Amino acid sequence: MILMADLSEVQIEPLVLRHAVAVQRLVCHPDLAATTRLPVPYPRDGASQYIEQCLAEQALGKTMAFAILNSTSLVGLCGLHGIREREKAELGYWIGRPFWGQGYASQAVGKLLEFAFRKCGLGCVQAEVLEQNLRSRRVLEKNGFKLISHRVHDSYRWSPDERLAQYAADPIQWVEYQTFRVVSMLHPLLRAILEVELAVGNVILETRKDWPEPGIVFVRMKDSFRHRRVQLPSGVHYSIVKAPRAVSRFRL
Numbered sequence: 001m002i003l004m005a006d007l008s009e010v011q012i013e014p015l016v017l018r019h020a021v022a023v024q025r026l027v028c029h030p031d032l033a034a035t036t037r038l039p040v041p042y043p044r045d046g047a048s049q050y051i052e053q054c055l056a057e058q059a060l061g062k063t064m065a066f067a068i069l070n071s072t073s074l075v076g077l078c079g080l081h082g083i084r085e086r087e088k089a090e091l092g093y094w095i096g097r098p099f100w101g102q103g104y105a106s107q108a109v110g111k112l113l114e115f116a117f118r119k120c121g122l123g124c125v126q127a128e129v130l131e132q133n134l135r136s137r138r139v140l141e142k143n144g145f146k147l148i149s150h151r152v153h154d155s156y157r158w159s160p161d162e163r164l165a166q167y168a169a170d171p172i173q174w175v176e177y178q179t180f181r182v183v184s185m186l187h188p189l190l191r192a193i194l195e196v197e198l199a200v201g202n203v204i205l206e207t208r209k210d211w212p213e214p215g216i217v218f219v220r221m222k223d224s225f226r227h228r229r230v231q232l233p234s235g236v237h238y239s240i241v242k243a244p245r246a247v248s249r250f251r252l
């Protein structure tokens with residue numbers, strides 16, 4: 001049995017013009033405009049214009065935009081904007097109305113942060129969200145973002161009483177949050193084994209879900225396992241796979 005079921009069905013892939021039709025179909029919805037700065041009414045060729053603009057900014061290293069895909073279709077967009085190389089970027093995202101509430105934004109933002117911190121080496125990702133956009137705030141908080149401050153907005157679209165909540169995530173807090181999240185998602189037996197290791201002084205250096213293949217939880221420890229005697233119910237086995245850089249891989 002694999003130690004954790006892989007419920008993730010979301011992929012992100014770089015946004016290109018062939019996504020325009022699907023984007024256009026989803027983006028013209030008042031529930032999306034209500035909490036974003038998307039144009040209203042949305043132009044007929046707005047999606048292709050937007051994608052062309054993203055591609056031009058991408059060539060300058062200022063933007064990285066992604067399509068969010070489930071197993072069959074495009075469900076939304078996410079991206080890093082105003083990128084300052086190896087420094088910071090602004091996060092943006094939306095999910096098409098028919099696809100809300102299925103965990104797509106949370107998973108996509110998780111993948112985008114991995115890209116931002118591991119591949120781009122950014123030191124900070126920021127996000128601004130309307131205070132009353134509780135769904136979006138939850139998406140950020142589930143991905144380890146911290147609330148930094150609030151500010152007034154300058155949009156005619158929102159009530160003057162409404163404020164923007166400003167969030168930020170950095171690679172250190174992101175790794176801490178990932179570790180907490182991944183460890184808490186482990187099968188209770190594997191978590192118990194890991195907790196014994198941590199109690200005797202070993203340290204988690206890195207965790208990843210679905211790496212190196214779907215369904216695997218990867219945990220890189222500072223040292224090889226120190227504690228070998230763990231009582232498991234009969235029929236349950238685990239093994240430690242020695243690999244470069246003290247990688248241990250578990251399967252139940």
Ligand SMILES: CC(C)(COP(=O)(O)OP(=O)(O)OC[C@H]1O[C@@H](n2cnc3c(N)ncnc32)[C@H](O)[C@@H]1OP(=O)(O)O)[C@@H](O)C(=O)NCCC(=O)NCCS
Pocket residue numbers: 031032033035036092093094095096099100101102103104105106107128129130133134135136138139142
């Ligand atoms: C915000 C948005 C991206 C969320 O997408 P989504 O795929 O539905 O989000 P998820 O399903 O991943 O997560 C939503 C979370 O909000 C929670 N939620 C839903 N309604 C809520 C409410 N009224 N109060 C608090 N939390 C709420 C859900 O329970 C879920 O959390 P959980 O997984 O812990 O249960 C989507 O609603 C959207 O595109 N909105 C319009 C555009 C927008 O606001 N973009 C963000 C701009 S910053």
